[in-house]
Amino acid sequence: MYSIKKITVDAYWVGVNDRKITLFESVYPVSRGMSYNSYLVLDEKTVLLDTVDSSASLQFLENVEKALNGRKLDYLIINHMEPDHCANIGAIVDKYPSVKIVGNAKTFTMMSQFFDFEIESRKIVIKEGDTINTGRHNFTFVMAPMVHWPEAMVTYDTTDKILYSADAFGSFGAMDGNIFADECDFENKWLDDARRYYTNIVGKYGVQVQSLLKKASTLEISMICPLHGPIWRENLGFIIDKYMKWSSYTPEKKSALIVYGSVHGHTENTADIFANSLGERGVKEIAVYNASTTHFSTIIAESFKYSHIVFACATYNMSLFPPMQVVLHELAEHNLQNRTFAFIENGTWAPVAAKLMQECVDKLKNDKIIEQKVTIKSALNEQSCAELEKLADAVASDINAL
Numbered sequence: 001m002y003s004i005k006k007i008t009v010d011a012y013w014v015g016v017n018d019r020k021i022t023l024f025e026s027v028y029p030v031s032r033g034m035s036y037n038s039y040l041v042l043d044e045k046t047v048l049l050d051t052v053d054s055s056a057s058l059q060f061l062e063n064v065e066k067a068l069n070g071r072k073l074d075y076l077i078i079n080h081m082e083p084d085h086c087a088n089i090g091a092i093v094d095k096y097p098s099v100k101i102v103g104n105a106k107t108f109t110m111m112s113q114f115f116d117f118e119i120e121s122r123k124i125v126i127k128e129g130d131t132i133n134t135g136r137h138n139f140t141f142v143m144a145p146m147v148h149w150p151e152a153m154v155t156y157d158t159t160d161k162i163l164y165s166a167d168a169f170g171s172f173g174a175m176d177g178n179i180f181a182d183e184c185d186f187e188n189k190w191l192d193d194a195r196r197y198y199t200n201i202v203g204k205y206g207v208q209v210q211s212l213l214k215k216a217s218t219l220e221i222s223m224i225c226p227l228h229g230p231i232w233r234e235n236l237g238f239i240i241d242k243y244m245k246w247s248s249y250t251p252e253k254k255s256a257l258i259v260y261g262s263v264h265g266h267t268e269n270t271a272d273i274f275a276n277s278l279g280e281r282g283v284k285e286i287a288v289y290n291a292s293t294t295h296f297s298t299i300i301a302e303s304f305k306y307s308h309i310v311f312a313c314a315t316y317n318m319s320l321f322p323p324m325q326v327v328l329h330e331l332a333e334h335n336l337q338n339r340t341f342a343f344i345e346n347g348t349w350a351p352v353a354a355k356l357m358q359e360c361v362d363k364l365k366n367d368k369i370i371e372q373k374v375t376i377k378s379a380l381n382e383q384s385c386a387e388l389e390k391l392a393d394a395v396a397s398d399i400n401a402l
């Protein structure tokens, strides 16, 4: 049975919520599911903006058919060729063979790699600033390379001031009946997933996101329709401000994130004691994560949020404990910048974890390191406890000075 929502006088959400999915892109846990948004505008001509994942084809095709209400489909605009959005292009062409497909030159190169239907006779190749008129509406196109693939673009409806923003402004999570951000307690229910989505999916491409934000700032926008998660029609400044911070690698919180990797519990015990010491020194909203039991995507998101990051790790076969290795590798992969780090290491015979962690962090841009590192030989003792207190002094005073 179809499930569609009217979002303006003539635009419909025809996307699908997927609550069966456990790992988005086969790697990111999505305990709240995922939405694949697609939009249909009923003007003198009919316009579909993007399709959905292959797991949602049946529901999607039913939705489009219902919203078209017997009309044929004139245009399909493709903002992004990743399969979570493009998988149903072939099915749409089969069902509406006279449809014209709108995309940029790179869109069609990718389309011919993913599909073998006849593209040439259907394609309308646009470039930045080109316009398509469909009656009442004018659609114009803004290239958004690497947000999140090279061909990505966004579409702006100049008539109703709607930005169809592709993966930008998206989030993990299925929508539970409320499709607008102002209806669904975004800050409490969605923000963490939106941050985890942004930082892990496009966090690496801050420069490109900044350039899209700059171009978008010249447009008057009354609504943002992303390809995942809620639609923005009120308080757009809230999410734009978050994007400004995330894409410029500016911390949201002046506090400490502590991430530890511990085989037998002594490093864990140290991380816990250290967190308490910071708390006693007035640091608020400290976050502690066990790298063994926390998915790296959560730690990446929290790293983008916090100003100070303390890593505590056991030495493991002259290397880092593997779950911490993953975290440090992923941080560099996601291009995190402008953070202050401190290190605690453990080792029973030849501790090298602090040195190895520092080598990873040195790859990050504009990082600051608090020099007092703490070395634990197997378990905390009086001397390492005193060093830990000194490190807490240094980290707390650095945070409190911000």
Ligand SMILES: Cc1cc2nc3c(=O)[nH]c(=O)nc-3n(C[C@H](O)[C@H](O)[C@H](O)COP(=O)(O)O)c2cc1C
Residues within 6 Å of the ligand: 261, 262, 263, 264, 265, 266, 267, 268, 314, 315, 316, 317, 318, 319, 346, 347, 348, 349, 350, 351, 352, 377, 378, 379
């Ligand atoms: C498989 C394995 C390999 C280890 N390799 C090293 C090592 O190369 N150098 C070292 O100093 N300690 C090594 N250790 C000891 C740990 O770094 C650490 O001292 C010990 O696990 C106590 O910390 P924990 O309770 O937080 O795990 C190793 C431990 C394990 C279990």
Ligand SMILES: [Fe+2]
Residues within 6 Å of the ligand: 080, 082, 148, 149, 167
């Ligand atoms: Fe994508």
Ligand SMILES: [Fe+2]
Residues within 6 Å of the ligand: 082, 084, 085, 167, 227, 228
């Ligand atoms: Fe996507």
